[in-house]
Amino acid sequence: MVDLQIAGSDPEESAALYHWLRADAGLAEHARIRAGRPAEGHLGAIEIIDLVLTHATGAASLALAVAGWRRSRAKPGPTTVTRADGKSLTVSGPPEVVAETIERFLTED
Numbered sequence: 001m002v003d004l005q006i007a008g009s010d011p012e013e014s015a016a017l018y019h020w021l022r023a024d025a026g027l028a029e030h031a032r033i034r035a036g037r038p039a040e041g042h043l044g045a046i047e048i049i050d051l052v053l054t055h056a057t058g059a060a061s062l063a064l065a066v067a068g069w070r071r072s073r074a075k076p077g078p079t080t081v082t083r084a085d086g087k088s089l090t091v092s093g094p095p096e097v098v099a100e101t102i103e104r105f106l107t108e109d
Contacts, residue, residue, distance in 0.1 A: 004106075007080045032052045035049060079091050
């Protein structure tokens with residue numbers, strides 16, 4: 001299992017990404033997704049998405065889901081993925097590059 005946190009560039013982006021990931025049937029087979037606790041002063045805002053990949057193939061599913069979400073947005077801000085070991089990756093740019101970059105980040109040691 002791999003524990004991750006994901007954040008959009010602001011609470012609105014994070015909320016949209018959270019709902020997108022929750023609706024992705026392929027990702028649901030490989031992950032548990034929940035909204036992280038809102039920061040103090042941001043009542044109910046989704047700023048962080050807590051995600052647990054339950055299978056090794058979940059890395060590819062997550063990478064494709066995030067890339068698909070970014071493709072659906074007019075001007076997506078950066079998206080940050082943080083592993084349990086504290087290493088973070090912030091991505092922006094074309095969805096194809098984002099998917100490959102996230103998958104590589106999640107599967108490296």
